[in-house]
Amino acid sequence: MTTNHALLEIGLEEMPSRFIDDAKQQLKERTIDWLNSLRIPFEDIESYGTPRRLAVLVKDVAEKQPDIEEEVKGPSKKIAVDDDGNWTKAAIGFTKGQGKSVDDLYLKEIKGLEYLFVNKYIAGKKTAELLSGWKEIVLGLQFPKNMRWGDLNVRYIRPIRWVTALYGNEVIPLEIAGIVASDQTYGHRFLGKRISLKNPLAYKDALLQQFVVVDSSEREHMIVDGIKELEHNKGWTIPIDQNLLNEVTNLVEYPTVFSGGFSEEFLSVPEEALVTSMKEHQRYFPVRSKKGELLPYFVGIRNGNKEHLDVVAKGNEKVLRARLSDAQFFYQEDQKQSIEKNMEKLNRVVFQEELGTVHDKMKRVVRLTEQLAQHLNVKEETKENARRAAAISKFDLVTNMVNEFTDLQGIMGEKYALLFGENVTTAKAINEHYMPRNAHDSLPETTEGAIVSIADKLDTIIGCLSIGIVPTGSQDPHGLRRQAIGILQILKQQKWNISVEALVEASLSIYQQLGIANREKQEIRKDSYEFFYMRAVYIMREDGIDPDVAKAVLYNGIGHFAFALEKAYVLMDKRQDKTFKSTQEALVRVLNITSEVLDREVDPELFENTFEKNLFQSFTNLLEPYEAALSSFHATRALEALAMMEEPIHQFFDHTMVMADDHKVKENRLSLLSCIAKRIYQFADLTKIEWKQQF
C-alpha cells in the first residue's frame, strides 16, 4: 500500500510550561483514536511540544482507507415478501435506498426470524480528503485554562498564530482559528527564521537548524549535560530538582545553561529564603559545595545559544541581587520587631471568619496543648516549652519574610524565636508544629513540637467541622485530610497513650464553651470520628494492612492509634499462620454465639460439667496477664493471653449445650461467654477478618 508521512504543527504564543506535556500527550492520543476511527492505517506516531508549538508526526499513513464490504440489514421477510411470494414495496425501497437491485437480496436468520440483507461495497476514501478533520482534534484538546483573543470566538490555551499541515509534500487544506494551514513553520523567536517544510520527516532536523529542539527529552538532556559540565568544571554540586527541571525544560525552545554569582554577604540571610528566591522566583538551580554548603552562585537556563551569555548572566545577577537585597532588608527589619508586637498584629489577622483571628486560634491551641501535656504527664519543663511554643506559634506570619516567602512559615518562626531569646526547644517546636507539612515531610522530633502540632491541627479540623466545613471530593481548601493524617502519623510515631476520641472531645468542649459551633455537638462528634476513621484506614492501607483487618481493630473507634496499628500488624501476620487457625476458630466461636458483650455475674455453682469449670478457670487465669498486656500496649502478648483459652473453648463447645433447657444454667453459660467475648473485642472484632491460612 502506498503511504505518506503526515505532520501537523500548531504555532502558539507561549503556553504555560505546566500544561505542555499533557497537551502533547493528548494530541498524540486523540490523533491515534481519530485515525483508527477513520480506519486509516499508519506505522508510527510521535508528538512534540515547546512553549510555542504542539506537533504530531505520523509515519507511513496509508494513502486511502481500505475498501470494505458491508452487510446491510433490511426489513424482515414477513414484511418484505407478500402472500404470492413477490417482493413488497418495503423490500424494493430498501434495495433502492442501498443503491442495489432485488437480485442482490438474500435472507439470513436472526433470533428465529428471517431478514433481508444486501452486501454493500464501500470504496475507501483518499486519506488526503479526510485529513482536514484533524482540525477538530486540535480544537478538541482540553486545557485547564482557556482564553479568547482578538475578535474570534475560539477558546484555547493561548492564541494560535500559525498552522503547518503536510501530508507527503502536500499541504492539508484546513483552517484553525482563522489561520490557513501551510507548509511554513517558524524557528526560534530570535535565532531562527520562517522556513518551508517539504517533507514531514524533515521536521525535527529542519527546526533544529532554526534553534528549536522540539523533543522535550532532548531539551532536558541538554540542560542536564550543561549542569554536569558546570559541576565538573567548577567543582560544584548542583542538586537537580525534577520539578524545576521539568518547568525550565518547557520554558525554552533551545536551552543553554549559564551560571552567575551573588555577594557572599547575602549568605547571612537564612538559606531557605535564598533558595526560594532562586528556585521559585527566578527558576535557578542553587549551587552547593561538595560538602553541601550553599555557595554564592546560581545556575540558570537561557532560551537561546551561547552568544553573549555573559550579558545574560550579568542581567540575571542584577535581578537576583535586587531580590536578595529585599530578603536581607526584610530579615533585618523583622529583627527590629518583637514577638509581642507581632502577636498584637495577629489580633487583626483573620484565621477563618467564624473561627476568629489567628490570635484567637492560638489561644485555643494553648488550651489543647496544656490538656494534652497534662494527660501525657510530661515533665514540667516540657509542658512549659510546649505552652510557650503554642502561645507564639504563629508570630512569624506577620513578618516581612513570611509575607514574601510564605513557604517559610515556621522556619522563620524558629529562627526569629531564637534571635528574640526563646529557648532552643521552644523555637524548634514552633517550626515543628507545622509538621508534617505534606505526605513526604518528616514528623516533629521534639515532644513539644509533636504536642503543639497535634493541638494546632486538631483545632483546625474540629473548628472547620463545627461550622460545617467538611471536605468533599477534591474540595479540601483547609487541607483537613492532610492534617488529620498528620495527627495520626504523630500518634503512631509517639505511641502516646491517648485515644483519638479523647482528643476530639477536648477540642469539641473548647468550641462548645466558646459557643462557636453552629451544629449539634453530637453531629460534629460523629463527623469527626468518621473523618479520623477514614484517615486511619488510609494510613493502615499505606502500611500494608488489609481493609478487613483495619476494620477489625477499628471496629469500636480508633482509640490508641499506635496500639491499633500494632494489633493490626499482629493479625496480618496471624491470618496467614496455620498454627493460629485453631485459636482463631475458638475465639470466633465465642463471638458468634454472644449477643451481649459485658461483664455478667458467673455463678460457678451452676456449672454442670468440667468443661465449663475449666473454661471459667482459664478465663480467670487469663485476666491478669491479658490486662497487663493491654495496659502496656503489647499486642503480641495480649493475643498470646487470649490464645491460652483455645483448648478450653473448643472443649467447652464440643461437650456443652449452651442453650440448656434450664434457664439459669443457660444464662450462666451465656454470661461466661459474654465475659470472654468482651475481652476478645477489646483486642479486635475477629469476625470481620477473612482468615487466609493455607493448608
Add this chain to the structure above:
Amino acid sequence: MNIQEMILTLQKHWSDQNCILMQAYDVEKGAGTMSPMTLLRSLGPEPWNVAYVEPSRRPADGRYGQNPNRLYQHHQFQVIMKPSPHNIQDLYLDSLAALGIDPLKHDIRFVEDNWENPTLGAAGLGWEVWLDGMEITQFTYFQQIGGLEAKPVAVELTYGIERLASYIQDKENVFDLEWTTDVTVGDIFYQPEYEHSTYTFEESNEAMLFDLFSKYEKEAQKTMEKGLVFPAYDYVLKCSHTFNLLDAKGVISVTERTGYIARVRTLAREIAKRYVEERERLGFPMLKQEVSES
C-alpha cells in the same frame, strides 16, 4: 538612554501603530489599568488603540525614599489595543528593539502570569515578560472587566518604566536613574517619596479618610444612577485611593478589608455595565465606519 528618551521612543513606536497618544489621567490611581482610557474603553465592541504614561500610586509601597526598588509612586507605560492584533508579540518585541534591547544579546521570555484585579472585577491571561530574568512588562489579554466579558479582547501591555530603565541604564538604585540629562529620579521624586511615606504611615487623618470614602462612594452611586458614567468612575477611583491610604496605615482589619473591596467592586461593575449601555445608546460611535460598510 534616559527615561525621557525611553518614553519618547515608546510613544513614537506605538503612535506608528496607530495608537492614540493620551496623557496620564488626572485622578490618583494604583495602576495604569485603572485609567478610564483602559478600564472603560476596553469594554464594548468599539475598536480602541491607545498609549500613555501613567503615574501609579501605591501607598503601601512607600519606603521614605530609602529602598532602592520600591516607590510610593512609579510610572507605567500603558498600551491598549482592541481587538488584540495577531502580531502583537512582534510589535511589542519591536518596541524593545527601539529601546536598544537586542534580543540576540539577551534572554527574553514570556512567562505565564495570569492577572486579576478583584476590586475591578477584571481578569486576564498572559505573561510577565522577562528580560534576563527581570520582569519588565505585564502582557495581558483581558477576558473580563467590571464583571463583563471582554469582547472583542483587548490586549494590555504595561511596561514598568523604572524597572526597564534600571536595566537599560545599569543602575542599582531607582533614585540614581537619569530622567533627562543631569536630572535624576532622585532629584525629582526623593522629596515627594519621603513626604508621601511620612504622610501615609504617620500623619494621615484616618477619620477624615473614612469619612471621604463614604462620601465618595455615595457620590459615585448617585452620579451613576444619573447615567453619568465618567464622573461616577472618577469617584470610584477616589474611593480606591482612599482605601489604599487607609490600608497602608494599617487601620483596616482583614475582615473589613474584604468588605471595602466588595463595595468598590460592586460600584465598578455597575459602572462598567452602564458604560456599555451608554455607548450602545449612542450607537457605538467609534464603530461607525464598519456599520456604514455593512
